[in-house]
Amino acid sequence: MIALYLPGPSWAHRLPAAFKLGVLAAVSLLAVPFSGLAPMAGLVAAGLAVHAALGRQAWRRVALLRPLVPLLAILFGLHWWNGDPGLGASAVLRLIGMMLLANALTMTTRMDQMMDVIEPLLRPLGWLGLSPRAVALAVAMVIRFVPLLFGLWEALNEAHKARTGRRGGWRLLAPFCIQTLRLSHHTAEALAARGGTPKGARR
Amino acid sequence: MNDRSLVQVALYAAIFAVLGLLPKFDIPLAGGVPITAQSMGAMLAGVMLGPVRGAAAMLLLLLVVALGAPLLAGGRGGLAVFYGPSVGFIVGWVAAAFVAGAVMRALRTQPVFPAALLAAVLGGIVVLYAFGIAGLAMMTKLSVLDAAKASLIFLPGDTIKAVLVALVAQTVARGFPEALLSRAP
Numbered sequence: 001m002i003a004l005y006l007p008g009p010s011w012a013h014r015l016p017a018a019f020k021l022g023v024l025a026a027v028s029l030l031a032v033p034f035s036g037l038a039p040m041a042g043l044v045a046a047g048l049a050v051h052a053a054l055g056r057q058a059w060r061r062v063a064l065l066r067p068l069v070p071l072l073a074i075l076f077g078l079h080w081w082n083g084d085p086g087l088g089a090s091a092v093l094r095l096i097g098m099m100l101l102a103n104a105l106t107m108t109t110r111m112d113q114m115m116d117v118i119e120p121l122l123r124p125l126g127w128l129g130l131s132p133r134a135v136a137l138a139v140a141m142v143i144r145f146v147p148l149l150f151g152l153w154e155a156l157n158e159a160h161k162a163r164t165g166r167r168g169g170w171r172l173l174a175p176f177c178i179q180t181l182r183l184s185h186h187t188a189e190a191l192a193a194r195g196g197t198p199k200g201a202r203r
Numbered sequence: 204m205n206d207r208s209l210v211q212v213a214l215y216a217a218i219f220a221v222l223g224l225l226p227k228f229d230i231p232l233a234g235g236v237p238i239t240a241q242s243m244g245a246m247l248a249g250v251m252l253g254p255v256r257g258a259a260a261m262l263l264l265l266l267v268v269a270l271g272a273p274l275l276a277g278g279r280g281g282l283a284v285f286y287g288p289s290v291g292f293i294v295g296w297v298a299a300a301f302v303a304g305a306v307m308r309a310l311r312t313q314p315v316f317p318a319a320l321l322a323a324v325l326g327g328i329v330v331l332y333a334f335g336i337a338g339l340a341m342m343t344k345l346s347v348l349d350a351a352k353a354s355l356i357f358l359p360g361d362t363i364k365a366v367l368v369a370l371v372a373q374t375v376a377r378g379f380p381e382a383l384l385s386r387a388p
Contacts, residue, residue: 004271004281028286035344067277071288078349091343098286106281111270118266135266138213142267145217146274150224170240170367174374177218177251181382184214188207196206 004106006061010054012108018117020105027101031094037086040093047100058107065099072096115139133198141187152179208256211384215252215260216267219244219296220274241276242357243364245296246327249303250319250372253385257300265293291338295331302326307385315383319372323365328358 012020031043051058072092079088115136122132156175160168191197223241244264249257264274273280275293284293303326310318332354340350375382 004273024282064279064283067279068287074353075288075343075345078345078353079343082346082349087344091345095286095288095342099283102282102286106271106283109271111272114270118270134209135263138209138216138263139267139270141210141213142216142220142263142274143272145214146220146224149214149217149221153221153225173240173367173371174378177247177371177375178379178382180214180218181211181379184207184210187214188210191206191210197209 004103005110006054006057006107008055008057008108010108012050012054012104015108017109017113020109021117024101024105028098031098035087035090037090037093040090040097043097044093044100047097047104050104051100054104054107058104061103061107062100064103065096068099131198137198148183149176149180152176152183211252212256212260212263215244215248215257216264219248219260219264220272222247223274223276240364242292242296242327242331242361243368245299245331246303246323246365246368247371249300249305249326249385250307250322250368251375251382251384252300252304253308253387254301254304256384257304258297261297261300265297288339288342289335290342292331292335294338295334298334299326299331302330304385311386315376315386316369316373320365320369323368324362327365327368328361331361332358 027043031040034040048062051062072095076085076088076092079085079091119132119136122135125132125135153172153176156172156179157168160166160172219241222244225240245257245261248260251257252260268274268280268284269282271281275284284290303322306322306325307318310321332351336347336350336354339345339354340347343350345353372383376386381387
C-alpha cells in the first residue's frame with residue numbers, strides 16, 4: 001500500500017501534530033468568509049510553498065490533485081455560466097489551497113501521532129460502552145484487512161478466469177461478501193481467544 | 204459492541220477500500236461503460252450490516268482515511284479529501300449506510316431483492332446526494348440547483364450500483380443467509 005506519509009526529518013515533521021491540526025483548522029475557518037482572488041491565490045501559493053520547502057518528493061505529491069482537474073473545471077464553468085467567473089476562480093483556488101495544506105499535514109504526520117491527537121476526542125464513546133482502545137484496534141484491523149481482502153479478490157478472480165477466460169468483475173461481489181464473512185468469523189474467534197475487545201479506557 | 208460486531212465493522216470498512224482499489228468494472232447493463240465500484244461500499248455496508256454497524260463501518264473508514272491512509276478510489280486519502288469539493292458525498296456515506304440499513308431492517312419480512320434495491324436507492328442515492336449536493340454548494344459557493352446539476356453526472360452509475368447491490372444481497376441471502384446481518388433476528 002502506498003502511504004501518503006513521507007518519512008523524513010524536516011521542520012514540518014518536528015512540529016507537534018496537534019499544532020499542525022490546529023493551524024489547518026484555523027486556516028480553513030479563515031478561508032471561508034474571504035472570496036477575493038488575492039487571498040485565495042495567496043492560499044494556493046502558501047500550499048505550494050510548503051510542498052516546495054519539504055523537498056522534491058513532497059513537491060511531486062502536488063500531482064495528487066490532477067484527477068480533480070476535470071471536476072474543478074466543471075465547477076469553474078458553472079460559475080462562469082452564471083456570469084461570475086471571479087467567484088468561480090476564488091472558489092476553485094480555495095479548494096486547491098486547502099487541499100494542498102491538508103496534504104502537507106498528512107505527508108508530515110505519522111498515523112500513530114494523529115491517533116494520539118484524536119484519542120481524547122474518542123473518550124465520549126466510552127459512555128456508549130466503546131473504549132478508545134477498541135477503536136484503535138478497529139483501525140489496525142482495517143489497515144491489515146485491506147491487503148488481505150485484496151488477495152482474496154485476486155484469488156476469486158483467478159478462479160473465475162480459469163473457468164471462463166474472462167475477468168470476474170462485479171460477478172465476484174457476492175462470493176466475495178460470503179468469503180469475507182467467513183473470514184470475520186475466524187477473526188472474531190481468534191480475537192475472543194486472545195481476551196476479546198479491549199475494555200479499559202487507557203493504553 | 205462485541206468482538207464479532209467490531210470485526211464486521213472493520214471488515215466492511217476494508218471492503219469499501221478494496222472496492223476502490225479494483226480495476227473498473229465493465230457493466231453490461233450500462234453498455235460496457237466502466238464504473239468505479241467504491242461508492243457501492245456504503246450501500247453494501249448498510250444493506251449487509253444494518254443501520255448501526257453499517258454507519259459505524261463508514262465512520263471507521265473516514266477515521267482511517269483522515270489518519271492518512273490512501274483508501275479512497277485512485278489512492279486518495281489523508282485530510283485533503285475532507286477539504287475537496289466532494290466532501291459532502293464522503294461524509295454522506297455514513298448517513299447513506301445508516302438509512303440503507305434502516306430500510307433493509309424495516310423491510311426484513313419482504314423479499315430480498317426489492318427490499319435491498321429500495322434500501323440502496325434511498326440510502327445510497329437520495330440521502331447521499333442530499334449530503335453531497337449540500338457539501339458541493341457549500342465548498343464551491345455554487346447555488347444548490349447548480350450543485351445538483353453537477354452531481355447528476357454520477358446518477359446513472361449510482362443507479363446501476365444500487366441494482367448490483369440488490370443482486371449481491373439476493374445472491375448472498377441464497378448462498379449464506381447468515382451473512383445478511385441486517386436481517387438477523
